[in-house]
Amino acid sequence: SAPREITESKGQEEELxxxxxxxxVVWSKASKKKHKKWEGDAVLIVKGRSxxxxxxxxxxxGKDSLVMPRPDKNHQWMFSKNCFxxxxxxxxxxxxxHLRPHQKEGIIFLYECVMGMRMNGRYGAILADEMGLGKTLQCISLIWTLQCQGPYGGKPVIxxxxxxxxxxxxxxxRKEFKQWLGSERIKIFAVDQDHKVEEFIKSTLYSVLIxxxxMLLRSLDQINNLKFDLLIxxxxHRLKNSAIKTTTALFSLSCEKRIILTGTPIQNDLQEFFALIDxxxxxxxxSLSSYRKIYEEPIVMSREPSASxxxxxxxxxxxxELTRLTGLFILRRTQEVINKYLPPKIENVLFCRPGTLQIELYxxxxxxxxxxxxxxxxxxNSPHLICIGALKKLCNHPCLLFNSIKGKECSSTSDGNEEKSLYEGLLSVFPADYNSLECTxxxxxxxxxxxxxxxxxxxxxxTEKVVLVSNYTQTLNILQDVCKRYGYAYARLDGQTPISQRQKIVDGFNSKYSSDFIFLLSSKAGGVGLNLIGGSHLILYDIDWNPATDIQAMSRVWRxxxxxxxxxxxxxxTGTIEEKIYQRQISKQALSGAVVDLTKTSEHIQFSVEELKNLFTLHENSHCVTHDLLECECSGEDHTDDSLEKDAVTRHCQLGLGQHKSSSLKPLSMSQLKKWKHFSGDHLNLIDPFLERIRENVSFFFQNITNQATCI
Structure with missing residues (x-):
């Protein structure tokens, strides 16, 4: 009956x-004076709850504030025993x-969930909005509201x-709380090196502990002795494994109202999905066993190629059925809800011609x-991961491969004969005077x-700045040397940057007074929450197997x-393993519209022998293997294929087998890529001034412009 009740209430809400x-009306300013002074005539427009x-x-x-939905009679009977x-x-x-429409919708969703208005006896929610949509602000609004008032007699809920x-x-x-509510209205306590949990316990001032x-694991005994009414x-998504210490620790807290925030959809398997929901x-x-039998096994089996x-x-x-049930307390919005508020985004995929030394080594x-x-x-017992790693290093710069070989020669320990057989004879390809300290x-x-x-x-x-991203610290070192060589002022954030200093580095770069031209960022360290709107150019120097990693990096600036x-x-x-990874990303992203994405990611990725044969191939004579696979009829001269949209959708996908077919999928897919602009590096009349200047070293370009109408 719960889904029916929700549907009815939503219908009434939409009608309202x-x-x-x-x-x-006539209006006046708020005043305690006995004789009010009326300011004049006005029109009051009432729409829904505003x-x-x-x-x-x-x-x-003036405008009024946002009013939360009233609980139904069943909820009133359950929670208002004293008939407030x-x-x-x-x-x-x-x-x-300051709220966008989608943020107002998110606050109402969270309110209904934690108040138990969406499912009887359930008080949890998962807000899975993509990055940059303001999950933090939505939560701060909810906390401040529930701390001040409630539906029954106005008594605070938390x-x-x-x-x-x-x-x-x-x-x-801490910074967001101060920005939206100041430092006097609500007292928050953030645990760090200088501020311990004990201070929070001793003081009656603070109502929010961050x-x-x-630190939660270290302070669990103390925190378990405190009563929290809301847990965020x-x-x-790091709680996807119910067996890890962190999840066990959080489960031990006696707090019914629980909210998970994640910008990353559940990627790996249905068991991880269960852990978050549970x-x-x-x-x-x-139970997990019944869930496996009812949902996981049939869903996984249905996606096997041999399924009847x-x-x-x-x-x-x-x-x-699983989506319908969990959809009552999971809300996910994509970047599209905020795109109209953002400046243009010009996205380019550049296929760079490999150097002579790179080709020989490859x-x-x-x-x-x-x-x-x-x-x-x-x-x-295949060493395929070692081989893939070596090829990826080579694509970034031969000196990374050179250092790996030298490192193995000097190392007293060995991981076996795999790397020895991989690196055998490679040093002879490098020039005799090769200096890996000068990665030119x-x-x-x-x-x-x-x-x-x-x-x-x-x-x-x-006056504009650049965010330069790599998956590897060693590659960041090379990019840092480039900054030094050309005299570019830079900031850097990677896994070695102390956590206590990270926000300061980010704030410094975003400041209009900063002299930094470049922000060097490790994609892994930048995987969560970083706002780098001080930069308007973002360069992804290398590619990750997991498309979410690259998408997260791109979301740092366009927000x-x-x-x-x-x-x-x-x-x-061009023509290397990096193109193959990109092709795999495209086919992988097409799955993200499902309840879960069952493909593995990163180092857990699995390959067939056929896939490895494809990965371990160098296409020397192609300007762009990815474009070849699209079977596009253009000659690479400023082409956008709108006329073939229908054909592109029905054509057999050559960029990955077994794509999940759905018309509602939003991420980039093969058919969408086909509708991007295509430019050959030999094309002589590139309108984009940035692309024109690098054309000599690029064999092929894909380009797409979002919000082009506002592009100057």
Whole structure:
């Protein structure tokens, strides 16, 4: 009956919102004087749960705040035993003024969930909005509201809130509270090196405790003795494993109202999905064993290539049922809800011609004994991950490979004969006087493109800044050397940066007074919560197997608050493994519209021998293997294929087998890529001034512009 009740209440809500009433009124400023002074005539516009007061010239005089839905009679019977009068719960007008429509919707969703208005006896929620949509602000609004008032007699719903977050975001939460509510209205306590949990316990001033996951484990005994009415777990997808200490610790807290925040959809398997659901609403999906039997097994089986039609239908039914049930307390919005408020985004994929040394080394690696062993058919003891790692290093810069070889020669320990057989004879390919301490541009196609790109950005946009991202610390070192060589001021944040200093570094870069031109960022360290709107050019120097990692990095600059048009550049080495990873990303992203994405990611990725044969191939004579696979009929001269949209959707996908077919999928897919602009590096009339200046080193371009109407 719960889903039916929700549907009915939503229908009533939609009817209420659609009804607009106009009233002629006279108005005055708030005053305690006995004889009020009326200011004049006005029009009061009432729409749904909000109203606007306008003067006769149409200017806004004032707006009311956001009013939460009233609980139904069943909820009143359950929670208002003393028959307190029912009052409206109102969001602070000061906060509402700054809220986007999707954020208002999110606050209402969270309110209904934690109040038990969506499912009887369930008080948990998962807010899974993409990054940059203001999950923190939505939670702050909820906390402040519940701490001040409630629907029954206006009594506050909560007294103390616990916010658990990655260490790098503790200061960010503190900063956000201060930004939206100041330091006097609500007292928050953030645990760090100088502020311990004991201080929070001793003081009666504080109502919100912000603590990192690591510090929570250390202070668990003390925190368990405190009573919290609301628990918020930021970047909560780390709770996907119910066996880990952190999840066990949080489960031990006797707090019913639980919220998980995550910008990352559940990626790996249905068991991880169960762990998150069971954390916010324990028992709602039954036991793990029954969940596996009812949902996981049929859904997984239906996605096997050998699945019968009956198994596919059963899997689809169970997936729909699972989505319907969990959809009552999971809310996910994508970047699209905020796109209209943002400046243009010009996204480019650049296929960089490899250097001569890179090609020679690449061929040598592919002919190595280790690679041949990988392709013999037995993957159990195959060194394929070592081989893939070596090829990826080479795509970034040959000196990374050179240092790996030298490191193995000097090391007293060895991981076996795999690397020896992989690196055998490679040193002879390097020049006799090769110096890995001087990683020059001439040896790396991507570094040549990067160097020219930085020069042209500096020249054409002297006041704008660049965020430069890599997955590897060693590669960041090379990029840092480039900054030093050309005299570019830079900031750097990677896994070695002390957590206590990270927000300060970010704030410094974002400041308009900063002299930094470049922000060097490790994609892993930048995986959560970083706002880098001080930069308007973002360059992804290398690619990750997991598309979410690259998408997260790109979300750092194109988000609310950005003032400039945003230029994003993804650098791929033409014809190499990087193109294959990109193709795999495209096919992987097409799965993210499902309940879960069952493909593995990163180092856990699995390969067939056929896939390895494809990975371990160098396409020397292609300008762009990815474009070849699209079977696009253009010649690479400023092409956008709108006429083939229908054909692109029905054509067999060559960029990955087994794509999940759904018309509602939003991430980039093959058919969407086909509709991007395509430019060959040989094309002589590139309109984009940035691309024109790097054309000599790029064999092919893909480009897409979002919000083009506002692009200058």
């Amino acid at each position: 919102v659609s009804l607009v009433k106009y009233f002629s 109203c606007i007061l306008k003067d006769l010239e149409g200017k806004d005089i 009068p029912l009052v409206d719960v109102v969001i602070d007008p000061h906060v509402v003024y 007294k103390k809130t616990l916010i658990v977050t990655p260490g790098s975001l503790v200061n960010n939460w 603590i990192s996951y690591e 777990c930021d970047e909560g 954390f916010v609403n324990p028992g709602v999906l039954g 039609e009956e198994e596919k239908q059963l899997g689809d039914r169970r997936a729909a 061929k040598k690696l592919l002919n190595s004994q280790a690679v041949r062993f990988c392709l013999q058919g037995s993957l159990e 541009e001439k040896d790396s196609g991507k570094l040549q493109v990067l160097s020219k790109l930085l020069t042209v950005i500096r020249e054409l946009r002297p 609310d608050g950005q003032k400039h048009a945003v230029h994003i550049y993804r650098l791929l080495t």
